[in-house]
Amino acid sequence: MTQAVVPALDLEAVRDDFPILAQPGLVYLDSAATSQKPRVVIEALSRYYSDQNANIHRGVYRLSQGATAAYDAVRRRAAQFLNARHPNELIFTRGTTESINLVAQSWGGANLRPGDEILISGMEHHSNIVPWQLVAQRTGARIVEWPITDAGELDLALLPGLLTDRTRLLAVAHVSNALGTVNPVEQIVAAAHQRGVLVLVDGAQSAAHLPVDLQAIDCDFFACSGHKMLGPTGIGLLYGRESLLDQMPPWQGGGDMIDQVSFEGSTWAPVPAKFEAGTPNIAGVVGLGAALDYLGEIGFEAIGRHEDDLLSYAVARLDEVPRLSIIGRPARRSGAISFVLDGVHPHDAGTILDAEGVAVRAGHHCAQPVMRRFGVPATVRASVALYNTRADIDALITALGRVRKIFG
Amino acid sequence: MSSLDELYQNVILDHNRAPRNFHPMPEASSTAEGNNPLCGDQLRVWVRVEDDVIADVSFQGNGCAISQASASLMTQAVKGKTREQALALFNGFHDLVTGAPGDPGALGKLAVFRGVSQYPIRVKCASLGWHTLKAALERADGQITTE
Numbered sequence: 001m002t003q004a005v006v007p008a009l010d011l012e013a014v015r016d017d018f019p020i021l022a023q024p025g026l027v028y029l030d031s032a033a034t035s036q037k038p039r040v041v042i043e044a045l046s047r048y049y050s051d052q053n054a055n056i057h058r059g060v061y062r063l064s065q066g067a068t069a070a071y072d073a074v075r076r077r078a079a080q081f082l083n084a085r086h087p088n089e090l091i092f093t094r095g096t097t098e099s100i101n102l103v104a105q106s107w108g109g110a111n112l113r114p115g116d117e118i119l120i121s122g123m124e125h126h127s128n129i130v131p132w133q134l135v136a137q138r139t140g141a142r143i144v145e146w147p148i149t150d151a152g153e154l155d156l157a158l159l160p161g162l163l164t165d166r167t168r169l170l171a172v173a174h175v176s177n178a179l180g181t182v183n184p185v186e187q188i189v190a191a192a193h194q195r196g197v198l199v200l201v202d203g204a205q206s207a208a209h210l211p212v213d214l215q216a217i218d219c220d221f222f223a224c225s226g227h228k229m230l231g232p233t234g235i236g237l238l239y240g241r242e243s244l245l246d247q248m249p250p251w252q253g254g255g256d257m258i259d260q261v262s263f264e265g266s267t268w269a270p271v272p273a274k275f276e277a278g279t280p281n282i283a284g285v286v287g288l289g290a291a292l293d294y295l296g297e298i299g300f301e302a303i304g305r306h307e308d309d310l311l312s313y314a315v316a317r318l319d320e321v322p323r324l325s326i327i328g329r330p331a332r333r334s335g336a337i338s339f340v341l342d343g344v345h346p347h348d349a350g351t352i353l354d355a356e357g358v359a360v361r362a363g364h365h366c367a368q369p370v371m372r373r374f375g376v377p378a379t380v381r382a383s384v385a386l387y388n389t390r391a392d393i394d395a396l397i398t399a400l401g402r403v404r405k406i407f408g
Numbered sequence: 409m410s411s412l413d414e415l416y417q418n419v420i421l422d423h424n425r426a427p428r429n430f431h432p433m434p435e436a437s438s439t440a441e442g443n444n445p446l447c448g449d450q451l452r453v454w455v456r457v458e459d460d461v462i463a464d465v466s467f468q469g470n471g472c473a474i475s476q477a478s479a480s481l482m483t484q485a486v487k488g489k490t491r492e493q494a495l496a497l498f499n500g501f502h503d504l505v506t507g508a509p510g511d512p513g514a515l516g517k518l519a520v521f522r523g524v525s526q527y528p529i530r531v532k533c534a535s536l537g538w539h540t541l542k543a544a545l546e547r548a549d550g551q552i553t554t555e
Contacts, residue, residue: 343425347447347472348416351527355412364448377448377470406416407473 009298009306014387017294021387025357027395032177032336032383033361034227035208037291041231044290048283055279057256071282074289075272081292082222083213084239091245091275092285095236096204097127099223100171102238102275103200104131106248107221108169114140117166119197121183122148122373123176126366128202132171141168148373152179152328159188163195170199174206174222178367178381179328180311180336182210189219198244204228208385209307209334211300214239226284230385231291235284238275245271252277303386310384311337314393321400327374336383338365341400344407346378352406353380356399358392414523415530416473423477428484429466436464438547442540444532449475453483453540462486462494462545467537474530478521479537485518491545498538505534 015021017038021028028036054064056071072087079087093099112118118132122145129143136143146162149155154172163170170192175182189199200221203212208229214222221244226235240248250257250268254277259267268274295303311333318326323342341349350362361381364371371378382396433439433454443450451469455462465487467479482501486494501518503510507525524534 345470345472347449347530347533348474351415351530352412355410363446368448371448377450406412407421 007302009302009386011306011387011389014298015389018387027356027358027392029382029384029388029392029396030359030361031208031385031388032205032228032365032381034233035230035385036387037232038230038294040294041287041290045232045283045287048286052286053283056282057273067282070289071280071285074285074292077289077292078237081212081296082207082237082239083215085215086242088271089239089242089245091238091240091272092280093223093236093238094234094281095225095227096202096223097131097225097236099221099236099238100128100200100202101131102251103221103223103240104135106251106275107198107244108132108135108141109138110247110249112136112139112141112168115166116141116168117144117164118142119144119146119162119167119170121146121154121170121172123152123154123179123181123183123367123370124171124173125177125202125204126368127204128171128173128200129369142166145369146170146172148181148370151330152176152181152370152374153330154181154183154188156184156187159191163192163197167192167195167197169220170197171202172199173202173204174212175203175209175334176328176330176367176370177205177336178338178365178370178379179330180333180338180383181328181330182206182332182334185217185219189217193218205335208295209300210304220244226288226291229288229291230294232281232284232287235281235288237288240271242271245275248275250274250277254278256280298386306386307334307384307388310388310390310393311335313390314382314384314396317393317397321397322404324400327376327379335385336381338379338381340376340379341403341407344403346380348407349380349400349403352403353396353399356395356402358396358399360396411523411526415527417520417523419481419517419520420473420477423480424473427467427476427480429487430468430480431466432468433464433466436466438544440540440543440547442469442536442543444471444475444536447472447475447533449533449536451475451479451537451540453479453537453544455541455544457491457545460490460492462489462491465541467540471536472530472533474521474524474533475536478534479540481518481520482537482541485516486541494545495542498542501538502535505531 056068198220203224207224222239227233257277327338346362436454449471456464505524512519
């Protein structure tokens with residue numbers, strides 16, 4: 001049987017789509033922090049404000065109806081992009097952080113009891129730890145950590161023992177922002193569901209790199225950020241299983257989320273409006289729609305093949321650098337590579353790399369438990385997206401030579 | 409000299425590799441801990457004050473070369489100074505690293521940090537030791553942050 005031929009990524013054309021990449025000397029290797037934006041996204045924002053701007057779900061006039069239609073169309077597009085069962089299962093938020101806080105406060109506040117356990121993977125970003133700590137403090141629930149291995153993978157053998165009769169929810173990243181580890185979320189969700197445990201998947205680092213099939217993953221909640229997937233800042237998505245969202249209390253009150261309001265009491269609109277109080281980030285939604293279209297057009301097979309090539313090339317080149325250690329050796333990697341240099345603090349490395357035009361992240365990556373697990377204060381993280389090239393990796397390696405020259 | 413070479417002068421690299429007065433001080437009259445949450449730089453400063461004079465000062469911690477070298481050079485600069493003289497040095501140092509007008513000549517060896525002013529994000533690294541010293545001088549013990 002012959003495999004369908006996926007056209008290779010037209011790298012030059014892709015790079016031309018991103019105006020910022022035309023800046024001379026810019027080697028952008030920090031897409032895990034935020035991705036760059038293609039012209040179609042920038043133009044969608046501009047077009048929205050130039051031609052379409054009006055508040056949604058309110059006006060009887062043509063302009064408002066147009067804005068409403070554009071807004072609602074992106075919800076349908078997002079449902080298709082992530083393969084949710086229904087657009088109403090998708091809520092627009094400010095980003096992954098807000099999505100997780102919404103679940104922690106609304107679902108967690110209503111359902112967690114003293115002694116209940118929230119199982120959190122040891123490779124989570126602070127935004128998938130702290131919201132749970134906040135609701136745990138309020139409800140008397142307990143946080144339990146699911147440790148990671150020396151390779152930077154979740155220790156699957158430990159999972160059955162960690163899922164107890166008190167476990168109510170498991171919070172896990174699809175892809176680790178600090179290590180680049182791709183977690184087997186389908187397998188994890190199946191194991192959790194067997195014990196009646198809900199699963200929230202943090203998709204901040206996966207949604208721009210891997211095809212996300214929510215029906216296949218079968219998680220109960222999924223969160224991602226527009227700005228990490230070529231879209232604007234300030235817009236994100238929360239997926240929730242419809243039966244759960246229906247039962248969850250509102251999170252914020254305001255316009256658009258109500259059915260009837262009186263001083264005696266109010267009733268709520270059905271999902272998703274129940275969770276979208278106030279005028280939303282309409283332009284952000286429109287921009288996100290353009291980003292989803294752009295990613296969809298290129299396709300995750302081509303993106304995945306290109307990024308896999310870049311990452312294996314980068315790992316091989318970094319392994320040739322003396323006195324450099326890659327932190328985490330996951331079997332499946334996406335997006336990011338973290339490393340440390342013997343005798344050089346990551347911030348000093350970051351400053352010197354920047355002087356060479358190479359933009360990387362140096363720090364704890366909002367994942368201090370991961371840093372502690374590997375006994376490092378911080379790491380240098382290089383992360384790639386569909387627009388990066390092997391030449392970008394070469395520039396990183398050359399710049400690391402300058403770090404050695406200065407620090408010896 | 410490129411701005412990078414100006415930032416990472418040999419004196420700074422040397423103090424980073426081999427920080428001076430790098431030890432705890434059990435007989436200290438006060439101590440304070442400082443951290444830079446953005447970078448994860450952490451250090452503790454001990455001072456022994458006698459008759460308003462910093463008779464001894466030491467530090468320990470980890471962080472970037474700028475934070476470590478700055479704390480190391482600071483301990484050398486303030487030893488034997490009065491509180492007031494030490495705080496005046498801090499003011500002069502702060503002006504230097506933030507690029508404010510001032511007289512670097514009065515700073516002696518600390519003038520090697522002039523390159524920091526080209527890197528605003530590293531000002532916190534360079535001043536962490538000083539903020540922590542100030543806290544140690546001001547109170548018996550405390551948490552200080554540059555955020």
